[in-house]
Amino acid sequence: MKYTAKAISKLQNLLERTYEAEKGFKSASENTANVFLAKYFERKSIERCNFGEELNKEMKLFDIELGKVLELEVAIHRAWLDMKELFELQDGAEMLEKVLQAEKAAIEEYKEILHEASLPFVTHTILLKQKEAIETDLRTIKSLDDLK
Numbered sequence: 318m319k320y321t322a323k324a325i326s327k328l329q330n331l332l333e334r335t336y337e338a339e340k341g342f343k344s345a346s347e348n349t350a351n352v353f354l355a356k357y358f359e360r361k362s363i364e365r366c367n368f369g370e371e372l373n374k375e376m377k378l379f380d381i382e383l384g385k386v387l388e389l390e391v392a393i394h395r396a397w398l399d400m401k402e403l404f405e406l407q408d409g410a411e412m413l414e415k416v417l418q419a420e421k422a423a424i425e426e427y428k429e430i431l432h433e434a435s436l437p438f439v440t441h442t443i444l445l446k447q448k449e450a451i452e453t454d455l456r457t458i459k460s461l462d463d464l465k
Contacts, residue, residue: 320376320436327430331444332372334426338419339365345412354412361416361454368447375440413458420455424448 320328339362346358427448431441 320440323433324430324436327433328372328376328440331426331430332369332376334423335365335369335372338423339369341419345416349412358412358416364450368450371443371447375443417455417458420451420458423451424455427451 342358342362342365346355346362349355349358427444430436431444431448436444
């Protein structure tokens, strides 16, 4: 099975967002004094790095051009700076609120690609697993938020 042009575009966007999230979580882990949150954000950064590597590897198996590398790097760097701004000098509650928003947006992006794009079974399975991991963490974040 081959990817459609629409699926390729959506996968490229998802890959970019995944790397943006990785950098954002890394920045958040470095900019909080709360040890629990720092470890949580560090784990999320590693998770998103793994998601990106997994998706990138899958796309390469199907010989998908990943677009213009320079443009992707510029977009990722710009997004990283934006994410860094969001997380700098904020307290734990504000950080959790930003994460809630970002994770909800990520879930919607996964749902969109899973429902609209024609994907090979293995790719669909990878994306579904990643979406479910984000949903699980979203429930965790919500439970932490409820503890306030």
